[in-house]
Structures are given as structure tokens and as C-alpha cells.
Amino acid sequence: MTDSPQSPSLASSASPALESxxxxxxxxxxxxxxxxxxxxxxxxxTDAARIADRAxxxxxxxxxxxxDRSIDRLLTSRLxxxxxxxxxxxxxxxxxxxxxxxxxxxxxxVLVDRLTPLLRSAADALSFPWWLRGFLVDGMYLAxxxxxxxxxxxxxxxxxxxxxxxxxxxxxxVAFNLDRLFRKAGAHGKQALSMMMGYGCNAAxxxxxxxxxxxxERLIAIITNNFSLCNGRWPTQILIASLFIxxxxxxxxxxxxxxxxxxxxxxxxxxxxxxxxxxxSRTVLRGEVSTFSLELPPYRPxxxxxxxxxxxxxRTLIVLWRAVVFALPAGxxxxxISNIPIGGTSIAGHLVGILDPVGLLIGLNGVILLAYIVAxxxxxxxxxxxxxxxxxxxxxxxxxxxxxxxxxxxSETTLRSIFQSGGWTVLTAVNLMLFSLVxxxxxxxxxxxYKETGSWRWTAVATLLPVGMGxxxxxxxxxxxxxxxxx
Amino acid sequence: xxxxxxxxxxxxxxxxxxxxCIWPRGGILGLRRRLRRLSTRVLVEDALKHIADLEIKNQxxxxxxxxxxxxxxxxxxxxxxxDMEQRSLVSFHEGRLRLTSKGREYAxxxxxxxxxxxxxxxxxxxxxxxxxxxRAEAIxxxxxxxxxxxxxxxxxxxxxxxxxxxxxxxxxxxxxxxxQPLTSLPVDQPARxxxxxxxxxxxxxQLIAESLWPGMEVWVLERDPQRIRFLAGGEEHVLAxxxxxxxxxxxxxxxxxxxxxxEPRLSSLKPGxxxxxxxxxxxxxxxxxxxxxxxxxxxxxxxxxEMVSPAGDPTAYLVRGTLIALRRExxxxxxxxxxxxxxxxxxxxxxxxxxxxxxxxxxx
Numbered sequence: 001m002t003d004s005p006q007s008p009s010l011a012s013s014a015s016p017a018l019e020s021x022x023x024x025x026x027x028x029x030x031x032x033x034x035x036x037x038x039x040x041x042x043x044x045x046t047d048a049a050r051i052a053d054r055a056x057x058x059x060x061x062x063x064x065x066x067x068d069r070s071i072d073r074l075l076t077s078r079l080x081x082x083x084x085x086x087x088x089x090x091x092x093x094x095x096x097x098x099x100x101x102x103x104x105x106x107x108x109x110v111l112v113d114r115l116t117p118l119l120r121s122a123a124d125a126l127s128f129p130w131w132l133r134g135f136l137v138d139g140m141y142l143a144x145x146x147x148x149x150x151x152x153x154x155x156x157x158x159x160x161x162x163x164x165x166x167x168x169x170x171x172x173x174v175a176f177n178l179d180r181l182f183r184k185a186g187a188h189g190k191q192a193l194s195m196m197m198g199y200g201c202n203a204a205x206x207x208x209x210x211x212x213x214x215x216x217e218r219l220i221a222i223i224t225n226n227f228s229l230c231n232g233r234w235p236t237q238i239l240i241a242s243l244f245i246x247x248x249x250x251x252x253x254x255x256x257x258x259x260x261x262x263x264x265x266x267x268x269x270x271x272x273x274x275x276x277x278x279x280x281s282r283t284v285l286r287g288e289v290s291t292f293s294l295e296l297p298p299y300r301p302x303x304x305x306x307x308x309x310x311x312x313x314x315r316t317l318i319v320l321w322r323a324v325v326f327a328l329p330a331g332x333x334x335x336x337i338s339n340i341p342i343g344g345t346s347i348a349g350h351l352v353g354i355l356d357p358v359g360l361l362i363g364l365n366g367v368i369l370l371a372y373i374v375a376x377x378x379x380x381x382x383x384x385x386x387x388x389x390x391x392x393x394x395x396x397x398x399x400x401x402x403x404x405x406x407x408x409x410x411s412e413t414t415l416r417s418i419f420q421s422g423g424w425t426v427l428t429a430v431n432l433m434l435f436s437l438v439x440x441x442x443x444x445x446x447x448x449x450y451k452e453t454g455s456w457r458w459t460a461v462a463t464l465l466p467v468g469m470g471x472x473x474x475x476x477x478x479x480x481x482x483x484x485x486x487x
Numbered sequence: 488x489x490x491x492x493x494x495x496x497x498x499x500x501x502x503x504x505x506x507x508c509i510w511p512r513g514g515i516l517g518l519r520r521r522l523r524r525l526s527t528r529v530l531v532e533d534a535l536k537h538i539a540d541l542e543i544k545n546q547x548x549x550x551x552x553x554x555x556x557x558x559x560x561x562x563x564x565x566x567x568x569x570d571m572e573q574r575s576l577v578s579f580h581e582g583r584l585r586l587t588s589k590g591r592e593y594a595x596x597x598x599x600x601x602x603x604x605x606x607x608x609x610x611x612x613x614x615x616x617x618x619x620x621x622r623a624e625a626i627x628x629x630x631x632x633x634x635x636x637x638x639x640x641x642x643x644x645x646x647x648x649x650x651x652x653x654x655x656x657x658x659x660x661x662x663x664x665x666x667q668p669l670t671s672l673p674v675d676q677p678a679r680x681x682x683x684x685x686x687x688x689x690x691x692x693q694l695i696a697e698s699l700w701p702g703m704e705v706w707v708l709e710r711d712p713q714r715i716r717f718l719a720g721g722e723e724h725v726l727a728x729x730x731x732x733x734x735x736x737x738x739x740x741x742x743x744x745x746x747x748x749x750e751p752r753l754s755s756l757k758p759g760x761x762x763x764x765x766x767x768x769x770x771x772x773x774x775x776x777x778x779x780x781x782x783x784x785x786x787x788x789x790x791x792x793e794m795v796s797p798a799g800d801p802t803a804y805l806v807r808g809t810l811i812a813l814r815r816e817x818x819x820x821x822x823x824x825x826x827x828x829x830x831x832x833x834x835x836x837x838x839x840x841x842x843x844x845x846x847x848x849x850x851x
Contacts, residue, residue, distance in 0.1 A: 076796060078797045294813075
């Protein structure tokens with residue numbers, strides 16, 4: 001065969017000898033059986049293993065392995081496995097929450113309390129018109145400063161701690177311990193880890209689903225990550241619970257009750273994660289590929305400096321950058337709709353009027369819905385936006401910092417009087433807590449979901465499914481509540 | 488504010504409608520699928536497939552068998568067959584229903600699409616075997632010959648569907664169905680399952696429930712007119728002959744057989760026990776199979792059960808120096824044999840200085 005390779009068309013005009021050869025090949029084709037591909041692959045693997053066995057010398061690593069097994073025996077034991085896990089994660093959450101209060105306070109003091117007036121006077125010194133000053137400083141700058149000061153410290157603490165555990169080799173053991181629970185919901189044990197990451201930030205949680213190698217389980221983990229209460233939503237939950245739920249009971253147990261209310265919302269989130277995973281794996285995701293395997297790497301002493309560096313660069317800064325990119329236009333929009341009047345009322349006023357009937361039907365109000373729509377880039381600015389809009393709409397005197405300028409206050413009486421002027425009841429508070437858990441992910445997360453799945457369809461599912469569920473949930477809670485209350 | 492009761496009723500109604508629309512079976516989508524099944528084209532194609540199927544098995548189709556398979560009235564069947572004859576897809580020859588060459592080509596395209604698509608579902612998607620037939624029934628009416636060809640190319644031109652039925656080639660050739668029914672296999676003759684009949688659905692479901700797959704080795708232990716007792720997949724199965732008839736086997740030489748010994752599943756090993764992988768079950772396909780092979784679950788690999796999750800599942804196995812956790816249903820797919828106590832291992836046990844000797848280390 002000197003003139004080969006030949007074009008396929010030659011076969012038809014070929015010599016009878018070749019023709020008969022092809023005929024024989026065609027008839028033999030039926031006799032090779034169904035499993036020859038498999039046998040071939042197995043033979044290749046077996047050969048490779050034999051060559052490796054002959055060529056690779058393995059030093060005796062027995063003692064090293066025994067240490068690993070002893071740690072494993074403790075961390076995955078029937079008796080100690082779950083308590084150890086619970087303790088470790090409680091510790092991490094505690095360090096994150098208590099540790100981030102102080103730097104958050106500093107950042108907020110510097111960026112919001114100090115730098116904002118400075119920028120305002122700088123704008124005045126440069127004789128900017130009032131609207132340009134408001135648009136740039138009160139709108140864009142303030143929203144961004146807010147997001148950074150609330151978001152940065154918890155992420156800068158949580159992510160390195162989490163990465164250290166990962167580096168040490170413990171996280172795969174968590175997946176190993178919890179897999180059975182997730183399997184029942186049609187999900188992967190490693191989803192436990194992306195959920196934990198979601199408590200820090202949903203965008204980072206979505207990125208962390210990369211550790212799940214089975215496509216179906218990965219999509220489930222991405223879509224349900226939103227039900228992990230991220231750190232942008234914790235403050236909302238805690239504030240509303242202590243203002244409204246805590247005040248329902250005597251003062252000496254108010255703290256405990258409001259904490260329990262927040263824990264209840266978190267538990268509802270966990271329940272929804274499993275319920276939605278179960279639903280998705282049995283309906284829309286039935287045909288997707290699913291495999292399971294979990295490598296349990298040997299324990300290693302964590303490389304602390306490297307870990308802190310990579311987790312700051314890879315997770316914290318990237319997420320922060322995306323948040324800032326989305327917060328800038330949001331701040332601009334919030335300032336603009338509060339300050340551009342149409343027929344004597346600001347655009348925000350009109351929008352609130354339009355949204356009010358819908359909001360009241362699901363036990364919220366127009367202000368809250370509008371805040372959720374314009375503050376889609378970051379859950380951190382939802383409460384400041386709600387406060388600002390409420391003051392703007394009700395025209396309350398003596399509070400707030402002007403139209404379009406977000407603010408927050410530590411004074412409980414001020415907060416309560418603002419909320420009361422907005423017509424809030426306990427039902428509004430309950431629904432706000434529920435809606436804060438079950439609504440669309442923030443735009444940073446939506447963008448991240450698109451980046452990770454590469455599909456607008458799954459991005460739309462991940463965005464619209466929680467909003468739909470949230471609206472349905474608050475609607476039914478409201479109507480049942482009103483029915484029970486008898487009005 | 489609307490009356491809460493009215494609002495609740497309206498809201499509940501809307502929610503119910505939404506659920507009804509998207510419910511996979513019985514919902515609006517499912518209804519559309521069923522309606523499509525009743526269209527004339529689908530009936531014609533199903534009838535062609537049925538006649539071709541019987542012709543391949545050297546049996547005769549009749550108006551009655553067509554009506555039975557399509558589940559339509561005799562009158563409608565008569566109209567359907569008359570229509571098909573007019574389009575010269577079938578001919579009545581001495582009262583027998585035969586396919587014309589045009590009809591045969593058409594039928595083989597449908598069968599080819601069906602079997603290729605089942606192959607695709609088995610190897611590429613994660614759908615369970617109970618879904619394959621149903622989905623292939625729907626897709627076979629929708630693919631053009633060109634799309635079918637593209638599918639075949641993507642799958643590497645497979646010869647058989649996952650049940651062991653030969654897939655017709657694009658040129659219309661179809662390989663012979665090899666083998667003999669399990670009921671005619673002599674006792675103690677090793678054989679390999681080459682085909683499971685996937686119709687009717689209930690008997691196929693029974694075979695799947697017994698976890699029998701094409702490619703498995705079988706050894707008949709005992710046979711009498713009421714039942715047939717045989718070993719397959721390391722387990723003993725007892726089936727009625729009518730059911731065993733839908734299993735086709737091909738005898739294999741004694742030395743080729745892995746032997747009934749080599750069939751226990753990895754999931755049957757207790758923590759601390761060792762074994763040697765002797766192969767992956769044929770129920771394990773596509774991505775999952777490739778993944779397990781990648782991880783080193785290759786024949787003749789030593790394996791040891793290291794630890795079990797506190798929740799009872801999954802279990803971690805030591806393979807080539809790496810700890811890999813697998814779920815029970817995956818460990819079910821890996822066949823092992825007990826590890827022999829080799830001289831090397833004995834020496835290693837003695838070398839670590841615990842001085843237990845072969846008996847003790849064997850018992851561990």
C-alpha cells in the first residue's frame with residue numbers, strides 16, 4: 001500500500017479483492033460483540049498499571065499513613081464525626097461574625113462617615129452643581145462604600161479560614177460524612193461545602209461548586225446555593241428579628257427569641273436547599289449526567305501564607321470587584337429615581353405607588369419591593385435603601401440624610417419610628433425575613449452563575465425560581481395570617 | 488385589600504395550574520407527548536417497526552398483531568394498513584402481511600434510530616435504564632436519516648443497543664441475533680448474556696430488578712419445567728422458564744470464563760478486608776465507567792476497605808495509595824475476588840515487625 005491513505009470513494013471502484021475484504025470486515029463487525037470497546041480500554045489501563053508498577057519505586061510510607069488513619073478514625077467516627085464537624089463550623093462562624101464587626105466599623109467610619117463629607121466639600125470646592133455632586137458622591141460613591149465596608153471584612157476572614165480547612169484536607173471528610181443526606185435529595189456530598197461557602201457569599205459559593213465533578217449535581221448545587229443565607233443578608237435578618245420578633249416577648253428573653261427566629265430562617269434555607277435539590281433532580285435535571293466519586297486526600301499541614309494570599313486574591317478580591325462594578329450603577333440609579341421628579345413626585349414615589357398593591361398582597365409594601373429591585377447588585381444595601389425610601393415617601397422629618405442618600409442608624413427608637421411611619425407590622429417583618437431568604441440572587445451571583453454554567457437558561461432558572469418561590473411563600477403566609485387574624 | 492379567603496383560593500388555583508403544567512408525566516407537556524403518539528405518522532412507523540421486528544424473527548405479522556401492539560381498534564387498523572399499502576410500504580401476499588423494500592428501508596431507519604438513541608441514553612446521559620425505551624420510542628419518529636447518521640458517528644458506530652439487539656447499518660444491513668435462550672443452556676456450561684428482550688415492559692422490569700445485564704456470565708445450576716436456577720453476578724437467581732426465555736446467552740469456553748468465584752461485589756467487603764478488582768459490571772456505563780477506570784478500578788488492582796462514613800454510606804477504599812469514597816450503588820458495580828495471601832505481603836507483614844504471621848494478618 002504505497003499510495004495510501006486513499007480517499008473513501010476508492011472503495012467503490014476498488015479491485016474485487018479489496019471489495020471482498022471489506023465485505024468480510026462488514027460481516028465480522030457483528031461478531032466482535034458489544035464489549036470490545038470496554039475490553040480494549042481495560043487492557044490499556046492494565047498495561048499502563050503494569051508498566052507503572054515496574055518503573056515506579058514507592059518508598060515505604062507506612063508510618064505517615066497511620067497518622068492519617070488515626071485522624072480519620074476520629075473525624076469520621078460514628079461518635080465524634082458529627083460533633084467535631086459542628087464544633088469546627090460553629091467556631092468558624094463565630095470568628096467570622098465577631099471578628100468582622102470591628103474592621104467593618106472602621107471601614108464604615110472611614111469610608112462613609114469621614115470620606116463622604118470630605119468628598120462633598122471637595123465637590124463643592126470644585127463648584128460642581130448639586131445634582132452632579134449628589135449623583136457622584138451620594139449615589140455612586142456611597143453605595144460602593146457601603147458594599148465594601150459591609151462585605152469586605154467577613155469575606156476576608158471567612159474565606160482564608162475555609163481555605164485553611166480545605167488545605168488541611170478536612171473538607172472532603174465533611175462531604176464524606178454528609179453525603180448520605182445529600183444523596184437522598186439527589187445531590188452530591190460536596191454540596192455541603194458549597195453551601196458553607198454560600199454562607200459567606202453566594203457568588204463564591206457558586207464558584208466553589210467547581211469541586212463537584214458530576215454535571216447534574218453541580219447544577220443542583222449552583223441553583224440552590226441562593227438558599228444559603230449570605231453575609232449580606234445576615235444583618236437584615238438580625239435587625240428585623242430583634243426589632244419586631246424580639247419585641248413580641250418579654251425583654252429578658254427577647255435576645256434568645258430573635259436569635260431563634262434567625263436560626264429558624266437559616267434552617268428554612270437548609271430545608272429549601274434539600275427540597276429544591278430533590279425536586280430538580282427528579283424533574284428538569286433527570287437526564288443530566290451523574291457520577292459520584294470523592295477523593296479523600298492525605299492530611300497536610302496547611303500552608304498558611306500561601307492560603308491567605310490565594311484566598312484573598314482568588315475569592316475575596318474577585319467577588320469584591322464584581323460587587324463594586326455592580327454597586328456603582330445601582331447607587332446612581334437609586335439617587336436618580338429619588339431625585340428626578342415627574343409631576344411633583346419623584347420617580348421612586350411613582351414606582352412605589354405602582355408596586356404597593358402587589359407588595360401589600362404578599363405582605364410587604366411597595367418600598368420594600370422597589371428596594372429589592374434597585375438594590376439587586378448587593379443585599380447589603382437593601383436596608384439602607386428601604387430606610388431612605390421610607391423617609392422620602394412618608395416625608396418624615398428629622399431623620400435621614402436627604403433624597404437618594406442611603407443611611408443607617410443604630411438607634412432602635414429611630415428605626416422603629418421610621419418603620420411605623422411606613423406602616424410596618426409584625427407580618428411585614430416576618431415576610432421581609434422570608435423574602436430576604438427566598439428571592440433572586442444578587443446580580444454579582446447571577447453573573448457568576450452565567451460564567452459558571454455558560455447558559456442563559458440555567459441562569460434564568462437560578463434567578464427566577466427563587467423569586468417565584470419567595471412571592472408564593474410570602475403570599476400564602478400573608479393570606480393565612482390575615483385569615484387567622486380575622487380581618 | 489382582597490378578602491384573604493378569596494386571595495388564598497385564587498393563589499392556590501394559580502399554583503396548582505403551574506404545577507399541572509410542568510409536571511413531567513400527566514402534565515400539559517406529557518399530554519402533548521401522548522397526543523403526538525396517536526398521530527397517523529407515528530402509528531404508521533410503529534406498525535412498520537412491529538412488522539419488521541417479526542420478520543427478523545421469522546414470524547408473521549397480521550392485522551391482529553398490529554392492532555394489539557398499537558392498541559387501536561380493528562377498524563382503525565384496517566384503515567391504517569390500507570393506507571400503508573397504498574403508499575406501497577406493505578403488501579398483502581397470500582393473506583400475509585409483508586414489507587415492501589421501501590417499507591423495509593423505512594422500518595430499518597426507525598429501528599436504527601431507536602436502538603442508537605438507547606445506546607446514546609445508556610452511554611452518554613445519566614438516565615436510568617427504565618427511561619431508555621420510553622424516550623427512544625418518542626425520539627425515533629423525530630430524527631431524520633442525516634441526524635441519525637450524526638448520532639451514530641458520535642457514538643463510534645456501535646453495533647448493538649444496550650439490551651444486546653443489533654443496530655441496523657445505514658445501508659440497511661442487520662446482523663444476526665446470536666446465541667440461544669437461557670432455557671436451552673446445559674447445566675454447568677458457562678455462558679454470557681448477549682441479549683435481554685425489552686418487550687413487554689413488565690417482564691423486562693423483572694429482569695432489571697434481578698440486576699441482569701448483557702455481558703454478564705451465567706452458570707445454570709439446575710433446571711426443571713417449573714423454574715431455572717442459575718448463578719449470575721455472584722448471586723443465585725431463580726426464574727420461571729417463560730421469563731428466562733427472554734434472556735439470550737452465548738456459550739463461552741471454560742478458560743475464558745472469569746468463573747463464578749470472581750463475582751462478589753465490592754460492597755460486600757467489610758472494613759479492613761482486602762480484595763482484587765476483577766472488573767466493572769456492565770450496568771456501569773458511560774461517564775461513570777470512565778471515571779471509575781480513571782480512578783484505578785481496573786482488573787487485578789488490589790483494593791482495601793478503609794472506613795465507612797458515620798452516616799453508613801459512602802465507604803472509602805484504598806486504591807493504589809489513594810483513598811476514594813464510593814457510594815453503595817457504585818460499589819455494587821465493581822466485582823472483586825478475595826486477595827490471595829502472597830509471599831510478598833507476608834514478608835511485608837513480617838517486615839513491619841508486628842510478628843503476627845500470615846494467619847493473623849489474614850484474619851485482620
